Amino acid sequence: MKKTWLLFVALLLTTLMTACASGASKRAMMGAELPAPDTTTASGAYEGATDYRLGSQDLLEISVFGVSELKHQTRVNSNGLINVPLVGSVMAGGKTVPELEKELARKYAEGYLQNPQVSIFVTEYTSQRVTLEGAINKPGIFPLTGKTSLLQAIAMAQGLHELADPSGIVVFRYVNGERMAAAFDMKAVRDGSMPDPQIYGDDVIVVERSGSRSALREFLKSIPAFALFMAL
Known part of the structure; x- marks a missing residue:
């Protein structure tokens, strides 16, 4: 290399x-x-704009308003996937933060939570x-x-x-x-x-x-x- x-x-x-x-x-x-x-x-990625697209090895902090048990950190793997409690593997690579928030909220709403409010913070732009x-x-x-x-x-x-x-x-x-x-x-x-x-x-x-x-x-x-x- x-x-x-x-x-x-x-x-x-x-x-x-x-x-x-x-x-x-x-x-x-x-x-x-x-x-x-x-x-x-x-x-x-560095100005807090919404057009940053997540990539491999980025570290995310995910939380759901009012559900402290679901707050966790996860790293995007080489295939662009993250592991989310209750939901399982989700494709994060190539998505913006708002897109991924919307996707996770939809998955939680399918059978776990009512009107979930998902927040994602990128702690490392690796x-x-x-x-x-x-x-x-x-x-x-x-x-x-x-x-x-x-x-x-x-x-x-x-x-x-x-x-x-x-x-x-x-x-x-x-x-x-x-x-x-x-x-x-x-x-x-x-x-x-x-x-x-x-x-x-x-x-x-x-x-x-x-x-x-x-x-x-x-x-x-x-x-x-x-x-x-x-x-x-």
Whole structure:
């Protein structure tokens, strides 16, 4: 798995080198306005919107008003199913929270409760994952368990490696069908002079090493010294 993601990141960096060498035009916006990815479901996951669609390994807390015995937590399995008391297995994968609430209320009303009011709270958005590579203490793929900033994502990977370049952090993301990248300086983010952007599922964060001569370094040289989000 790790080798596959290393290859993927290498391909991203090759694209960067090609774009820089060819002088390809880039569209940019301030990092403070860092746009959400194409998958609006990922955006909904962290803003409390109703369009987030549940996925494998998401952890749900389910309760029925007035029936404390039915309050429980359940995790969506790899097939998209959850196990619900009295009801049994129910397909949750691909449904929004309101859709699943309505489905469970219907099942409870079929033979157990009168006018049940079902509430579902997603306690872990584990189906959303972020990849961290480069000069990180613990590179890998990590689940996003809620609204997560760049600093928090790096902390999940046990922080920057001692050889990391704090000014060489790049976030890759697809927006409106375009592969885009934003560069960040961790020192500036920490002191508040640069925004700490929200991270979404499927984002790739790459940390450059100090003094390296790579495609990522060439990309960093080609953009202003502030958080910009640029089409590649």
